[in-house]
Every structure is written in structure tokens, then in C-alpha cells.
Amino acid sequence: SIKASMDNSALLRQGWKTLWTNPFYWTRNAIKSFQDIGKTIGGKNVVDEVILTIFKSPNSFTAEDIVEIACHGGILITQRVFEEILNAGAKPSGPGEFTMRAFLNKKIDLTQAEAIQDLISAKNKFALKAASNQLQGCLSNEIKSFQKVLIDIAAILEVSLDFPEEGLDAIETKSLIDNMKNILNSMQKLSDTFEDGKVIKDGVSICIVGSVNVGKSSLMNAILKKDRAIVTDISGRYVFSIWKDGIDIQIARSFDFGQTWTTIVPALGAGTLPQIVTDSSGRYVFAIWVDGTDIQTARSSDFGQTWSASTNLGGGLVPQIVTDNSGRYVFAIWD
Incomplete structure (x- = not known):
């Protein structure tokens, strides 16, 4: 399929804006005659019959208006449809551009953006599962939980410094120290999983050593x-x-x-x-x-x-x- 971001003014000028009237738009001769989209794409020659799916902002992957064109899977067909879209005024996206837009529009964070590349390049089912979990926000949520605890601890300490007369009794002090120890332990455990994650992602290099012709x-x-x-x-x-x-x-x-x-x-x-x-x-x-x-x-x-x-x-x-x-x-x- 081909994705097109609808922030492209040239496409909008050609009438693609009418796509947004229906959440899912289908036409039997979509490339043959886009009369209700605007200027005909492909001229009088039929290129392909396609399905257009509309993703409206802010619910799309990039938080932008996007149309996805699902054409048949042949390389030549896809290339021809792509050429016609470029002729209509679209610009080809750069490597990882949709992921970058999703990150800049705060749809995903940096760890999730990295997980997309890990998902694509996964070499085994364990790496695939780890990347999927990271894309779903498992790592992000754990880091956010650390941030929340640390912010709460910092707030209590700042209050005790601003209002020393209120003070912290022995029970509150012990609880604060215990919380800091617990969060440090949790952070260390997360850090210790780095090497395991590296092995899952990249695998391990092994060397089989032996004399000549021993098998x-x-x-x-x-x-x-x-x-x-x-x-x-x-x-x-x-x-x-x-x-x-x-x-x-x-x-x-x-x-x-x-x-x-x-x-x-x-x-x-x-x-x-x-x-x-x-x-x-x-x-x-x-x-x-x-x-x-x-x-x-x-x-x-x-x-x-x-x-x-x-x-x-x-x-x-x-x-x-x-x-x-x-x-x-x-x-x-x-x-």
C-alpha cells in the first residue's frame, strides 16, 4: 500500500479534500477516474483498481490527515500508481519520515520510535516480541513510573527545605529513604536487562574451534x-x-x-x-x-x-x- 500525508497543498488543490467526507472510500475505477477526488489520475488509461482508506487527524499514526492507497501487489502496478501520485503534486517521503512525524506530533516517544526499527529488523521471535512490547509502551511506562516516584520524593524534600519548621519526623524520613532505595533497585534491575536485550536483538557470536577436518x-x-x-x-x-x-x-x-x-x-x-x-x-x-x-x-x-x-x-x-x-x-x- 501507499500512504500519502494530506498536508501536501498540491494534492489538496487537486480536490483530494473531498475524501474526508467518508471515513472509508472505495471506487471500482479509482485510478481510472477520480472525478470526485479532482483531476483524473492516470488519464484515460486504467492503471489499477484500488481501495482508499482515510485516517483523519488526530487519530492516525502521525496525528495528521492521511490517505492509504491499497493497490494490487505487483511491482509495476505499485510503481505506476506511485508515479501518478507524484505527478499530482505529492513528494516522496524520506526514510522513517512517518515515524519521525509521529514522534514530533507526540504520538510516540523516542523509545517507541526506536522499537519500530527493531520490529522491522527483528531476526527471531524473541526480538520480535521485545520490539512489540517496547512499541506498546512497556519501557516508556516503566520509565514514567520512575519519574513519578522521583518527582514525589523531590516534592517532599523541597517542602521540607522551604518550611523547615514543619520538619520530617523519623517515620516519614525512613519511608522516604525506603522509597529511594526501592526506586534505585528497580532502576538497576531495568538497567541490568540491557545485555539480555542486546543478545535477544543482535544474537551472539560463537566460534567453533578444532583441528582440521574434525567435523x-x-x-x-x-x-x-x-x-x-x-x-x-x-x-x-x-x-x-x-x-x-x-x-x-x-x-x-x-x-x-x-x-x-x-x-x-x-x-x-x-x-x-x-x-x-x-x-x-x-x-x-x-x-x-x-x-x-x-x-x-x-x-x-x-x-x-x-x-x-x-x-x-x-x-x-x-x-x-x-x-x-x-x-x-x-x-x-x-x-
Whole structure:
């Protein structure tokens, strides 16, 4: 869908103001003939049939008058509708502009504005839930509760300073101290959740360490439930990655410690459960995978630039391949 803020004077001059007569406006030929909206959008050529939904101030997300145009989901259709709206005088919004307007119009606070980006970029269900809770104002409400308690404490202290003759008896003093301790403890607990929240949002980086060809890639694939492996020569300069892409086995290589990558074309062939190994220099590289019920293997002797035709080793599953530091001796096993 496409959102348009109705503070745009050019759109208002073209008659879009009449949209506000109905909370929900629908027309079978909305882009074909916007006669009751003003000047025809799209000329005589039908672009699409759309639904227009009206969000009137101050109840919209940004607290401004907004119209949302729901067109069909094709990229070309959306682009054409967008072009016609721009031709009518609208301006494209900048990144995060609607969120910024909502913040400036006090519809959301800064923590909720940040939560919108966290919601969009969430990588797992826990990050999604945390961002949703923050967007609903859970963090904001907790901070506001701290502010209220602190303001109450500050007011009592100011009164005692302005009117010292009234004074604070021992019971009131103890209660005040207890309240301050409680609020400090609560604030510290909230602060302590920062690291947990960072892990939920960004995840954790782990390193699987072990000798050459002991099954590090197999362990990684078992954890991630993906068919992917990566190996390097002893210096780390030459890096090779193998994975399942659709039905094909793809290999990519890097000659600069993994900074830039080149995918080998064509793919090695169709298959699953790929594994890859290299000798200590990175010159000799060996791949193994399953094609249907057969074990296939291929080799490269020029740092992964070109590959031999695959060799069928026979029927089997879950293959593993290892080589020595020279690349002269290569061993394959499978179930």
C-alpha cells in the first residue's frame, strides 16, 4: 500500500479534500477516474483498481490527515500508481519520515520510535516480541513510573527545605529513604536487562574451534539445520564456502581473507549435504555431496577457480571428506 500525508497543498488543490467526507472510500475505477477526488489520475488509461482508506487527524499514526492507497501487489502496478501520485503534486517521503512525524506530533516517544526499527529488523521471535512490547509502551511506562516516584520524593524534600519548621519526623524520613532505595533497585534491575536485550536483538557470536577436518562444519550444519560449510587454508587467506542453493550445489571463494567473494559458475550440480576441504596452501580443494542417493565428489587444483567433472562414488548418505596438508591423500566416508 501507499500512504500519502494530506498536508501536501498540491494534492489538496487537486480536490483530494473531498475524501474526508467518508471515513472509508472505495471506487471500482479509482485510478481510472477520480472525478470526485479532482483531476483524473492516470488519464484515460486504467492503471489499477484500488481501495482508499482515510485516517483523519488526530487519530492516525502521525496525528495528521492521511490517505492509504491499497493497490494490487505487483511491482509495476505499485510503481505506476506511485508515479501518478507524484505527478499530482505529492513528494516522496524520506526514510522513517512517518515515524519521525509521529514522534514530533507526540504520538510516540523516542523509545517507541526506536522499537519500530527493531520490529522491522527483528531476526527471531524473541526480538520480535521485545520490539512489540517496547512499541506498546512497556519501557516508556516503566520509565514514567520512575519519574513519578522521583518527582514525589523531590516534592517532599523541597517542602521540607522551604518550611523547615514543619520538619520530617523519623517515620516519614525512613519511608522516604525506603522509597529511594526501592526506586534505585528497580532502576538497576531495568538497567541490568540491557545485555539480555542486546543478545535477544543482535544474537551472539560463537566460534567453533578444532583441528582440521574434525567435523566443525558438520556440527555447524547440525546446529543451523542448513547445508553449508566453509574452510580456509592454514594462513586464512584463501576461503572456500559450499552450500545448497535451491537444488544446486554452489561454491564461492575468497582470496583476501573473506573480504570479497566470487561464486564459481557453473554450479557443481544438483544435490544436498555438501562438504568441502582444502590442503594447507589452499591450492587443492575437494568437495563432496549427495545427488539423489549417490555420493558425488569433485576437485580443484587451482585454488578453486576451475573444477573437475563430478565423480560418482556410489550409493550413500551423509558424506564426509578429509585431506592431509599436502592435498595428496584424500579420504571420503559415508553411511
